[in-house]
Amino acid sequence: MEIFFERTSQDGRARAGVLHTAHGDVETPVFMPVGTQATVKALDSRDLAESGAEIILANTYHLHLRPDEDVIARAGGIHKFMNWNRALLTDSGGFQVFSLAQKKHTGDRHPTLRVVSQSQVLDQPPTLVSIDDDGVTFRSHLDGSTHRFTPEESIMIQKKIGADIIMAFDECTPDDADRARVQDAMDRTHAWAERSLAEHKKNPESIVFGNDGAVRGHRQFLFGIIQGGSYKDLREESARAIATLPFDGIAIGGESIGYNMSATAHILDWLAPLLPENKPRYTMGVGVSPLDLFEVVERGVDMFDCVAPTRMARNGSLYLKSAGVKNKFRLNITNAQFSEDQGAIDPDCRCFTCVNHTRAYLHHLFKAEELLAYRLATIHNIHFLLSLMQEMRQNIKNGKFREFKQSWVDA
RNA sequence: GGGUGGUUCGCAUAGCGGCAAUUGCUCCUGGCUGUAGACCAGGCGGCCUUACGGCCUACGGGGGUUCGAGUCCCUCACCACCCA
Numbered sequence: 001m002e003i004f005f006e007r008t009s010q011d012g013r014a015r016a017g018v019l020h021t022a023h024g025d026v027e028t029p030v031f032m033p034v035g036t037q038a039t040v041k042a043l044d045s046r047d048l049a050e051s052g053a054e055i056i057l058a059n060t061y062h063l064h065l066r067p068d069e070d071v072i073a074r075a076g077g078i079h080k081f082m083n084w085n086r087a088l089l090t091d092s093g094g095f096q097v098f099s100l101a102q103k104k105h106t107g108d109r110h111p112t113l114r115v116v117s118q119s120q121v122l123d124q125p126p127t128l129v130s131i132d133d134d135g136v137t138f139r140s141h142l143d144g145s146t147h148r149f150t151p152e153e154s155i156m157i158q159k160k161i162g163a164d165i166i167m168a169f170d171e172c173t174p175d176d177a178d179r180a181r182v183q184d185a186m187d188r189t190h191a192w193a194e195r196s197l198a199e200h201k202k203n204p205e206s207i208v209f210g211n212d213g214a215v216r217g218h219r220q221f222l223f224g225i226i227q228g229g230s231y232k233d234l235r236e237e238s239a240r241a242i243a244t245l246p247f248d249g250i251a252i253g254g255e256s257i258g259y260n261m262s263a264t265a266h267i268l269d270w271l272a273p274l275l276p277e278n279k280p281r282y283t284m285g286v287g288v289s290p291l292d293l294f295e296v297v298e299r300g301v302d303m304f305d306c307v308a309p310t311r312m313a314r315n316g317s318l319y320l321k322s323a324g325v326k327n328k329f330r331l332n333i334t335n336a337q338f339s340e341d342q343g344a345i346d347p348d349c350r351c352f353t354c355v356n357h358t359r360a361y362l363h364h365l366f367k368a369e370e371l372l373a374y375r376l377a378t379i380h381n382i383h384f385l386l387s388l389m390q391e392m393r394q395n396i397k398n399g400k401f402r403e404f405k406q407s408w409v410d411a
Numbered sequence: 412g413g414g415u416g417g418u419u420c421g422c423a424u425a426g427c428g429g430c431a432a433u434u435g436c437u438c439c440u441g442g443c444u445g446u447a448g449a450c451c452a453g454g455c456g457g458c459c460u461u462a463c464g465g466c467c468u469a470c471g472g473g474g475g476u477u478c479g480a481g482u483c484c485c486u487c488a489c490c491a492c493c494c495a
Contacts, residue, residue: 035446041449092445257445311446311449336440
């Protein structure tokens with residue numbers, strides 16, 4: 001029988017291991033850069049590989065709406081489509097269901113007016129039409145057209161996209177939801193987990209096409225997702241339900257995860273005794289601060305992703321060690337104080353940006369809104385976190401994880 | 412030499428008797444969840460106040476009318492265009 005995940009060492013609850021995928025091995029614990037629309041924004045596949053990325057994310061919701069999964073399947077699958085030959089994971093679209101339903105994501109903070117032509121203005125926020133036990137109906141944020149996702153549909157789309165790891169279709173719970181709502185979403189997530197699994201088991205391979213037009217699939221691994229909000233008993237119930245099913249990996253979802261790190265830590269502590277040791281664990285949406293990565297790795301998590309490093313990069317917020325607690329290991333390169341700073345973003349960083357360019361230059365590129373700013377900044381932030389993960393793995397292997405974490409806490 | 416228009420917070424603008432005074436840009440600062448995000452929010456004369464708010468200085472210079480002037484009148488300076 002094939003082996004997907006191997007633990008190679010353990011230090012306390014922190015684990016180091018490797019994921020074996022059709023597109024190469026992935027050393028864990030791993031941070032996965034987010035490439036929603038089949039691109040990690042501002043980077044090409046060479047930038048990504050040189051930054052040390054072994055696995056990236058893409059999104060089912062976005063790729064279904066554009067360009068459409070059949071386009072990607074006919075192109076030979078997402079790896080060929082975007083020229084990325086390492087591992088890739090697709091999210092199921094479950095988070096978008098949650099995101100679409102959240103009022104705060106349709107509020108003033110987001111532009112809803114898009115100029116379509118000189119005389120036509122389209123006011124088209126994404127809209128959640130309905131959620132029922134069978135699936136979700138929603139309107140596209142691109143053109144307002146109505147679409148429907150069911151667990152079966154989400155899995156089928158993910159097979160056509162052709163990721164190495166795919167996610168069960170789930171319902172993410174808002175942080176402020178009451179218990180009945182959380183329970184409801186959790187029960188639905190469990191039912192959808194079984195249906196996602198059943199659909200996947202029919203054919204555990206991707207459905208993408210070779211140059212000859214014949215299907216040329218590769219093995220895909222399916223993760224289930226634990227929900228249950230901030231309720232201990234619900235989280236435990238969800239963990240038992242998901243852990244019992246023959247998923248290849250276990251994800252932990254919910255709005256709190258990554259957003260509220262003390263809640264995330266509590267949830268992980270509750271789940272610790274209930275998670276199977278032999279399956280990879282994935283906290284969805286963790287990685288705003290380097291310290292967040294320590295928090296989850298310390299609690300036995302193997303995988304995590306976050307839009308923060310790439311988005312922060314485009315917004316001029318760049319990671320560095322010893323920036324003090326105040327700004328959480330980041331500096332804002334657009335600040336006036338960097339206009340003539342001839343040092344590297346992070347003097348200890350060995351990424352392309354830090355080796356070749358100064359803070360003053362990056363400051364200028366951002367002020368001038370030059371496109372190179374976003375690429376150089378993203379290269380740095382991704383490299384920074386991935387290199388931190390590499391050090392973390394090494395320290396787990398050497399049994400020095402606690403000391404290593406402390407060196408960052410004290411920084 | 413004559414005529415017309417203009418001079419408002421770094422730049423550009425609004426303002427037509429109640430104004431610390433519009434808007435855009437620049438500038439300053441902050442925020443970023445399984446990406447509707449190369450985005451969003453706040454600030455932008457000075458001083459004081461936790462806040463409500465208060466005081467001072469301000470619409471080219473000077474003078475005048477008025478309870479009150481960036482706004483009306485006179486004058487000077489400068490800029491632009493037109494006619495000689």
